Amino acid sequence: MEERMIAERPRKHDDAGDIRSAQGGDLDAFERLYHAHVGSVHALCLRMTTDGATAEELTQETFVRAWQKLATYRDEGPFCAWLHRLAANVVLTDMRSRDRRGKRLVPVSDPFRDPPQPVPETPNKALDLKSALATLPEGARAVFLLHDVHGYRHGEIARITGTSPGTSKAQLHRARRLLREVLQ
């Protein structure tokens, strides 16, 4: 599949000047960067978490981390891609942390914390792709979103997720097979 380059989307905002200013401590410039990219970061967080409130919380966390790490940003690629890497890391770390907390503190099932995922009642009852994504296991969903929606390659996804390119590929293929079953 051809990479879907997020940088190719036309953006009116000139990142470079604001990045330099923000790296020098200019919070107004960072606010402009926030407004230019919040939709893109939030879209990734929302699809990875499938929960609006959590997505907003993690979008916020992503921008706080971006401010902290801004000095490490070099002009080696689109700023939005750099933000996406941060966002994916933030979401995956949160998922692992929730997993651990769940195992330690919530020994019984909690229907409010883990709402049942929408599974079609019959194979012919088709869902749209957005709803079907919510039925995927978290790891497979993350890789599918990063690869097929946002256009990252397996090597990059492996770095983000802390796995190997082979694991990323296996997760992607699993995700597509599961989506196919749900969507049929």
Next chain:
Amino acid sequence: MSICTDVKEWIQEDLDGDLDDVNRERMRDHLKECEDCRRFRESLEQIVGEAATLPLDIQPERDLWPGISRRIYGMEEEEASPRRSPGPARWLSAAAAVLLIGTAVGWLLLREKPAATLAPAPSSGGAISIPSAQLAGYRSSGETYKRANAELLQIVQSRRDQLTPETRRVLDRNLEIIAIALADIRQALEKNPSNPELYELLQKTYRKEHTLLKRAATLPVDA
């Protein structure tokens, strides 16, 4: 393993752009005669095609910037604290940090011209003026911390019996030190309400209290 299993894997690799020429040729030959694998390929192509058309921008329902800027204001303190598991020793270092804040308040009060080197000399002479937007930001952030810390304190009180006596002792000692520091800073602000350094100290101390209470509220029950 049947050839269909291999071909379905090749189909996926082809969609990724990773399939070599030899296997692509074998896949094409197989697809000419296998209806099941053709349907598999069509449905995956549809999924991948649809995924590529999903909107890349989804705006959050509310403006997240106020929360982000509040956290950035309090970030220096956050970065200064190592992210290790909490324990009495860590909490004592929190107390030491707050003691330093208290010392800084004393130092600021003793200085004749507290912030003269940090801001341009005001036209009215003597007093330092903070831009009204910045002052509003400090106050709003302070109120937010106060509310959040009050809620956290309730949670901590409700699970106090679950903490070990040693943890309770360290917690109480730290909260006491922070309360003294907060009182000192507020008192200093009454005398010099335009001093930005005092507002920053107040923010840092609220943040310290917040971090401490959050740790206490989320400690495992046997801590």
